[in-house]
Amino acid sequence: MGDSTNVTDQDDAAPTVQLPNDQDATGRSFDDDALELLRDVLNSGTLTATKGVMTPALEAEFARLIGVRHAIACSSGTAAIHAAVASLELEPGDEVITTSVTDMGALAPLLYQGLIPVFADVDPLTGNITRDTVEDAWSDRTRAVIATHLFGNPVDVPSVQALAQPRGAVVIEDAAQSFLARKQGRLAGTMGSLGCFSFQQGKHITSGEGGIVTTNDDGLAHQVRLFVNKSWPYGEPAPDHRKLGLNYRITELQSAVLRAQLRHLPEFVAHRQQMATRFAQGLADVPGVLVPATVEGDEHVYWRYPLVVDRIEIPGGVDAVAKGFRARGVAAAPRYIGKPAFRCGVFADRRTFGSSQWPFTLARPEALDYSEERFPGTFAFLDSVVVVPWNEKFTFYHVDQLVDSVRDSVAESLGQRVGAS
Numbered sequence: 001m002g003d004s005t006n007v008t009d010q011d012d013a014a015p016t017v018q019l020p021n022d023q024d025a026t027g028r029s030f031d032d033d034a035l036e037l038l039r040d041v042l043n044s045g046t047l048t049a050t051k052g053v054m055t056p057a058l059e060a061e062f063a064r065l066i067g068v069r070h071a072i073a074c075s076s077g078t079a080a081i082h083a084a085v086a087s088l089e090l091e092p093g094d095e096v097i098t099t100s101v102t103d104m105g106a107l108a109p110l111l112y113q114g115l116i117p118v119f120a121d122v123d124p125l126t127g128n129i130t131r132d133t134v135e136d137a138w139s140d141r142t143r144a145v146i147a148t149h150l151f152g153n154p155v156d157v158p159s160v161q162a163l164a165q166p167r168g169a170v171v172i173e174d175a176a177q178s179f180l181a182r183k184q185g186r187l188a189g190t191m192g193s194l195g196c197f198s199f200q201q202g203k204h205i206t207s208g209e210g211g212i213v214t215t216n217d218d219g220l221a222h223q224v225r226l227f228v229n230k231s232w233p234y235g236e237p238a239p240d241h242r243k244l245g246l247n248y249r250i251t252e253l254q255s256a257v258l259r260a261q262l263r264h265l266p267e268f269v270a271h272r273q274q275m276a277t278r279f280a281q282g283l284a285d286v287p288g289v290l291v292p293a294t295v296e297g298d299e300h301v302y303w304r305y306p307l308v309v310d311r312i313e314i315p316g317g318v319d320a321v322a323k324g325f326r327a328r329g330v331a332a333a334p335r336y337i338g339k340p341a342f343r344c345g346v347f348a349d350r351r352t353f354g355s356s357q358w359p360f361t362l363a364r365p366e367a368l369d370y371s372e373e374r375f376p377g378t379f380a381f382l383d384s385v386v387v388v389p390w391n392e393k394f395t396f397y398h399v400d401q402l403v404d405s406v407r408d409s410v411a412e413s414l415g416q417r418v419g420a421s
Contacts, residue, residue, distance in 0.1 A: 016328055018329070019330060019402075028393075034260035038256045041252045047252045049252055052255070054255035059212070062214070063214065066180070067187065068214045070214065071212050072224045072228060073211070074212065074213065075228075077197065081106050083224045086223070086227045087223035089223070092114030092359055093141070093359065094144075095117075095142045096115050097119075097134055097137045097138065099127075100121065100375055100378040101378060102150075103341075108346075116364075118142070119375070120137040123377055123381070127151070127306070129145075129155060130155075134160055141367075144170045145164050145169060145170075146173075148177075151292070151304050153292055154300070161191065172196065176197055177303035180265065180269045181299055181301045184295075189214045193220060194213060194217075195213065195215070202303075203303065205262060206258075208254070227245045228247075268392040273300070275395075276390070279291070279403060283403060289314070290310070304387045305389075306385050307387075307388060314414065317384065318384060321386050321409045321410065324413075330402065332389070336387045340382065
């Protein structure tokens with residue numbers, strides 16, 4: 001599929017695929033609007049969000065875009081998770097159910113708050129938690145659930161909320177990878193009590209680092225804003241540091257860059273979706289390769305593109321397909337994070353604060369049971385997924401070259417030609 005222009009062949013070597021890269025300008029979209037807003041900040045001489053105008057404007061525009069009462073900007077997606085969790089004022093030893101397929105930035109804040117992450121299994125095709133896996137992980141110590149919309153494919157938050165709310169638990173959405181994703185028309189970051197987004201380099205829009213917390217709850221919004229400002233209540237009479245908080249503030253420079261991109265976010269997302277449709281169509285007749293499973297009526301926003309590979313149909317499974325991608329210069333990631341989060345040293349060895357192992361010392365033994373048989377969906381998903389780079393600069397040409405890469409990889413694995421490109 002697609003012509004071979006700009007593709008280099010050397011003898012029998014696989015053709016190199018030159019993709020836009022979201023780690024540099026080839027895959028990122030910055031324009032003159034960003035330069036103009038940055039110039040405004042520098043001309044003002046005010047770079048701190050506590051006295052500037054860019055950050056309040058960013059917060060207002062983001063809240064308006066997704067339809068929530070409050071959006072509080074902060075320094076990273078990790079800071080967003082930390083502030084959201086801290087706003088709940090939970091007790092040390094309380095449990096928070098989260099996903100086994102996630103980044104450490106969504107887990108470390110729980111430990112810093114003295115909370116026990118309890119890992120729910122995931123759906124083997126999407127990598128997302130479900131109502132059933134959350135219920136399986138539930139205990140009388142559960143106080144919150146973090147629902148991570150993996151790769152931009154929305155979790156069924158309403159069903160998780162229906163489980164959690166009557167039991168007095170709060171649902172936090174980790175929407176770091178899911179800007180403008182929709183679950184039956186409802187936007188990611190608006191369904192739970194709190195939503196957390198990331199503006200890290202590779203996200204849908206970026207300021208290098210940065211994050212934002214969304215909520216419709218006035219009280220939680222106040223607590224989040226306090227936490228990211230060292231618990232200093234700006235503008236209140238008789239201010240005081242009445243509780244623990246950190247400096248998790250974003251800068252005016254970051255907010256300026258984000259405001260310029262935010263204006264284009266809907267078109268960025270629509271373009272990712274259009275390219276994803278093209279990719280799925282190109283792979284429709286390839287045996288053993290499944291495109292992302294989505295529920296009818298949902299909108300996936302494709303932070304990355306996860307392919308599920310059937311090891312029975314394709315000898316070598318994800319390793320064979322990933323090898324084919326690598327031979328063509330495509331930085332595809334087999335097994336995504338490589339291993340479940342609970343296999344990382346901080347959990348496996350309980351390496352936290354010195355030799356104390358705190359807060360694991362507060363946990364029920366069952367909460368620390370990471371036996372493989374308890375997570376069949378997790379291991380099945382990680383053993384079958386290959387994650388393909390994706391960004392708003394992809395064209396049909398790039399997608400067609402990726403289709404050819406998959407076809408050729410599968411053909412090599414099967415020892416035969418698969419379809420015509």
